[in-house]
Amino acid sequence: MRRTALAPALFAAATLLTACAWTPTADSTPTTAAARAPTITADADGHSAGDGHDHDEATEHYHGPNVTWDANAEARVKDTAAKAMVLFGRPAVEEKTWFKDLEPMLAAEYKENARYIDPARVPFSTVTDGPAISREAQNPMTVTAAFDTNAGPWTMMLHRTGQDDPWLVTSISPVSAP
Template structure:
């Protein structure tokens, strides 16, 4: 019984493979190759005659034009200092603590911060900072370092564009080494 149900499946698979393989090259008639039309595409993959304006002055925008300047540094320092001050309030009720801090947080960090018990934050006073550090070619992400009454802490901040707000992506103590 098993042989009869297995045999049709094998025959069907063999027929399918034979159909996919096609006929040998020797028995196929010769075809004349025609050259495909030449299409010139720009960096975005748009080609001439495709309905896109290809004027140099109106080329597609490839991303935010973000630079590091004195204004960027002042805004990130102000945001970091405010966030650190709001974070280090262990005597504030949890809902108030989060409500005050939430507008300064990036969406992905809000979920983590929502579950922080402010009573467990070990500092209540920022004693120095922020000291800002960033990668030379990255004007969108910085680390702000602070000294507190419970040791050093860092805040990571990020912005999407030049005029977008700096948002906190993490707040953490510096590991003693």
């Protein structure tokens, strides 16, 4: 989003500077200030040649953590998902205990929602299959875990912020019939 907003602003600024520096005269020759004005070409990040940034597209990189998908990541996310789903599907457990047990596996934004879930209203008590993990090919940080329960299919979203950071649950919901 920053790239999209910055490029037009830089273009407008360069155009304005060029217009101010070059004033046509009777013989249409540029003024001495315009002749000395440098041409600035900026990339999408607002960086220009000679600013100390590498601008080779082949070496452009994401400015986030270096996270990869491997067998360890898959084993960890499956373990977290399975534990969280079992803890979620306990309708007979008292509300405070239910939340306290589940809370360490929840992402901050989902904790607020889960705090108000009445476990007695969770319609399943047994996970019959899963988790089956799916993810986007280029995203090693977010996955969907699918489960079958004694009340039908459910899904869970999990996310991590770094390679060694824990997988945290961002949502748990029943699968709607098509």
